[in-house]
Amino acid sequence: MIETHHSQPATSRGTTLRTEEMIVNMGPQHPSTHGVLRLELVVDGEIVVDVIPHLGYLHRCFEKHAEQMSNYQQVVPYVDRMDYVSSMGNEFSYVVAAEKLLKIQVPERVEYIRVIMAELQRIASHQIAIGTYGIDIGAFTPFLLLFKDRERILDLFEEVCGARLLYNYFWIGGLSHDLPPGWVEKAKAFCEYLKPNIVELNGLLTYNKIFISRTANVGVLPKQVAINYACSGPMLRGSGVDWDLRRDDPYSVYHKIDWDVCVGRGEVGTVGDCWDRNIVRVHEMEQSLRIIEQALAQLPEGDVKAALPKRIMPVASEAYGRTEAPRGELGFYIISDGTGSPYRIKARGPSFVNLSVVTEISRGAMIADLVAILGSTDIVLGEVDR
Amino acid sequence: MDQFLQSIFGDSILTQLLLGVLPLVFVLVYALVTLYSEMKIAAHIQDRLAYMRTGWHGVLQPFADMLKLLQKEDIIPTAADKLLFILAPYVVFIGTYAAFAVLPFSSAYAGSSLDLGLFYIIAVSAVVVVGILMAGWASNNKWSLFGAIRSASQIISYEIPAALAVLAVVMITGTMNMNEITKFQAGGIQNWLIFGGPLPLGHKLFLLPVMIVLALIYYVCSMAEVNRTPFDIPEAESELVQGYNTEYTGMKFAIFYLAEYANLFVVSAIAVVLFFGGWSSPFGSFMSGPIWDLFWFTFKGMLLVFVNVWLRWTLPRLRVDQLMYVSWKVLVPFALVCVVLVGAIMVL
Numbered sequence: 149m150i151e152t153h154h155s156q157p158a159t160s161r162g163t164t165l166r167t168e169e170m171i172v173n174m175g176p177q178h179p180s181t182h183g184v185l186r187l188e189l190v191v192d193g194e195i196v197v198d199v200i201p202h203l204g205y206l207h208r209c210f211e212k213h214a215e216q217m218s219n220y221q222q223v224v225p226y227v228d229r230m231d232y233v234s235s236m237g238n239e240f241s242y243v244v245a246a247e248k249l250l251k252i253q254v255p256e257r258v259e260y261i262r263v264i265m266a267e268l269q270r271i272a273s274h275q276i277a278i279g280t281y282g283i284d285i286g287a288f289t290p291f292l293l294l295f296k297d298r299e300r301i302l303d304l305f306e307e308v309c310g311a312r313l314l315y316n317y318f319w320i321g322g323l324s325h326d327l328p329p330g331w332v333e334k335a336k337a338f339c340e341y342l343k344p345n346i347v348e349l350n351g352l353l354t355y356n357k358i359f360i361s362r363t364a365n366v367g368v369l370p371k372q373v374a375i376n377y378a379c380s381g382p383m384l385r386g387s388g389v390d391w392d393l394r395r396d397d398p399y400s401v402y403h404k405i406d407w408d409v410c411v412g413r414g415e416v417g418t419v420g421d422c423w424d425r426n427i428v429r430v431h432e433m434e435q436s437l438r439i440i441e442q443a444l445a446q447l448p449e450g451d452v453k454a455a456l457p458k459r460i461m462p463v464a465s466e467a468y469g470r471t472e473a474p475r476g477e478l479g480f481y482i483i484s485d486g487t488g489s490p491y492r493i494k495a496r497g498p499s500f501v502n503l504s505v506v507t508e509i510s511r512g513a514m515i516a517d518l519v520a521i522l523g524s525t526d527i528v529l530g531e532v533d534r
Numbered sequence: 535m536d537q538f539l540q541s542i543f544g545d546s547i548l549t550q551l552l553l554g555v556l557p558l559v560f561v562l563v564y565a566l567v568t569l570y571s572e573m574k575i576a577a578h579i580q581d582r583l584a585y586m587r588t589g590w591h592g593v594l595q596p597f598a599d600m601l602k603l604l605q606k607e608d609i610i611p612t613a614a615d616k617l618l619f620i621l622a623p624y625v626v627f628i629g630t631y632a633a634f635a636v637l638p639f640s641s642a643y644a645g646s647s648l649d650l651g652l653f654y655i656i657a658v659s660a661v662v663v664v665g666i667l668m669a670g671w672a673s674n675n676k677w678s679l680f681g682a683i684r685s686a687s688q689i690i691s692y693e694i695p696a697a698l699a700v701l702a703v704v705m706i707t708g709t710m711n712m713n714e715i716t717k718f719q720a721g722g723i724q725n726w727l728i729f730g731g732p733l734p735l736g737h738k739l740f741l742l743p744v745m746i747v748l749a750l751i752y753y754v755c756s757m758a759e760v761n762r763t764p765f766d767i768p769e770a771e772s773e774l775v776q777g778y779n780t781e782y783t784g785m786k787f788a789i790f791y792l793a794e795y796a797n798l799f800v801v802s803a804i805a806v807v808l809f810f811g812g813w814s815s816p817f818g819s820f821m822s823g824p825i826w827d828l829f830w831f832t833f834k835g836m837l838l839v840f841v842n843v844w845l846r847w848t849l850p851r852l853r854v855d856q857l858m859y860v861s862w863k864v865l866v867p868f869a870l871v872c873v874v875l876v877g878a879i880m881v882l
Contacts, residue, residue, distance in 0.1 A: 170676065172676045172677070178775060179771050179775060180773065194680075194854055194855075282850065285850040285851060286763060286764065286766065286770060286849075286850040286851025287848075287849065287850035287851075288576075288580075288847065289576075289579055289580050289847050289848060292580040292581070292582060293580060293581060296581055296582075352848070353850070356849070356850060358764055358849055358850045358851070358852060359850045361852070361853075361856055362850060362851075362852070362853055362856075514853060514854065514855065515680070515773055515774075516767075516770070516773050516851075516853045516854060517853070519773050
């Protein structure tokens with residue numbers, strides 16, 4: 149319990165007005181910590197002097213659980229629950245790592261479907277990121293408009309695998325189900341539907357004058373700092389670093405598709421400010437649509453379970469597989485001891501790494517800026533704590 | 535209205551009481567209507583339906599909300615300053631409700647035809663700040679305190695340009711009596727002060743741009759005074775959880791909300807009186823009369839409330855320093871220039 153101070157004001161004791169820093173707890177129950185993150189703020193009035201993040205409120209022992217599984221396939225549903233707004237992205241990364249360990253090649257059709265799903269998931273994830281960022285800045289309407297569009301993506305996912313949030317769709321060596329009939333047309337229709345809505349979003353939020361004044365030149369993350377802190381994803385690209393695993397460490401069939409990597413250019417402020425991180429997400433949604441449209445056009449026929457091993461029994465070895473998840477580099481380091489269950493799985497979550505830089509860039513900002521900075525890092529606590 | 539009530543009840547205390555209670559009835563009905571329509575307007579802006587199940591298109595939802603708030607447990611934090619904590623919502627509401635005393639709802643009804651009406655209204659609405667500060671301090675919650683302090687600094691900053699805008703109008707009309715200001719603008723839409731008032735054409739042409747700027751300044755300030763987006767900094771839910779009323783529950787919380795909505799109407803009504811002809815009909819003598827006056831006053835007020843709601847659900851929120859910037863470096867200089875211009879035009 150906080151003690152109430154009914155003491156005399158400092159002036160009446162004959163001294164000048166004494167000011168001191170105040171420690172405020174932001175979270176674990178706070179609307180803009182995007183989950184159960186607790187930030188210990190040292191504030192001087194409205195100015196943030198220091199930020200100390202406290203983690204672990206959502207720790208679910210993912211890595212230990214994974215060791216207890218009787219086979220590699222059973223880890224996939226656990227992986228889903230890490231970054232729960234981009235489950236397809238998590239699964240993608242895990243199966244890439246597991247297939248690297250098993251040294252198996254999956255059919256072309258599987259790769260294409262995976263890319264389509266991962267990019268749809270990226271759009272859905274960025275929609276949440278931009279929408280909640282709008283809420284952080286005080287605009288509620290874009291959030292609901294984006295959720296309306298995201299709902300259509302979830303409908304597409306539901307049709308494919310029956311689940312709307314946690315899919316268990318990517319299996320090692322294949323997929324749980326093939327695309328249902330008519331799905332490709334629906335996905336194409338969705339791409340056409342979304343394009344004008346991104347333009348509308350830009351008018352409503354991205355280029356709104358108040359939004360720009362709240363985010364431009366705020367929380368500037370210089371290129372070098374971003375690299376030093378191992379930031380990845382839109383956080384890194386927002387700082388002007390041209391780095392995307394889909395292009396720079398190609399996996400799946402991304403190399404067969406024509407698309408661009410989006411980087412922050414400091415259009416309305418400094419390179420690496422909150423606005424840049426947000427605009428990178430907006431542009432990535434457009435690029436994802438490009439990828440999906442091409443992948444749908446190139447989608448080959450075939451079986452989606454061809455390479456699915458009957459019993460996954462890798463030789464004693466280790467492998468690191470990484471993909472570009474919506475929030476950045478998501479990697480899984482798997483060590484096998486030759487038995488059916490993994491000896492050790494280590495996850496490298498982008499949210500966790502990106503969060504570590506928040507302290508660095510929010511010193512000296514105002515409380516409202518801190519909210520803007522935290523929102524622009526787009527962390528998901530399910531992945532920070534795992 | 536006074537005469538009508540006096541003819542029924544005589545010159546008794548009952549007459550005065552009824553006159554005083556009338557705006558309260560209005561506030562309650564208005565709050566329910568606004569609560570419902572705000573949700574519906576927001577829903578249409580956001581491409582959804584809002585309440586659809588409680589009654590026809592959810593019209594009973596505000597009543598359901600009220601019932602829910604009545605049943606809620608009334609929590610007073612252990613570490614709170616109990617007296618101030620309990621008093622705060624009432625102080626806020628009294629500050630708001632006191633303003634209704636001088637609002638001229640119709641040519642036949644104004645709680646009090648005070649000669650210092652405008653001055654009084656600016657003075658009593660400052661009481662709201664005291665209540666908010668009390669709430670923020672008494673809650674013994676750091677976020678609440680932040681909200682209260684922000685609120686105080688915000689309202690103090692924005693009362694200055696608002697008062698300057700009011701001053702300009704007073705310079706033209708030569709009175710602070712809200713009824714007189716309304717009567718000054720009678721005779722149709724062309725006589726409204728936003729269009730330069732019933733002055734000779736030469737004066738009107740010069741006054742027109744100045745008055746539009748002043749109306750905008752007043753309206754922006756009024757949004758800040760009622761803590762609505764883009765100036766909802768005192769209760770910025772993404773930063774301060776819920777600001778000064780974070781710790782409040784049940785009816786105390788409801789009273790804060792009621793006060794906020796009532797205040798929204800007060801500032802809109804002031805804008806209507808100052809710039810949009812008050813209760814006078816836009817068509818001159820057509821559609822005028824005590825009942826029509828009431829209609830026009832409420833209609834114009836609600837129209838401004840609608841604009842406020844519309845902006846709230848469209849715009850993001852400013853930051854504290856940006857808010858101060860808008861007030862001191864944009865609105866105050868513009869308002870000062872406008873006041874000087876109005877003075878010059880009136881002298882010429």
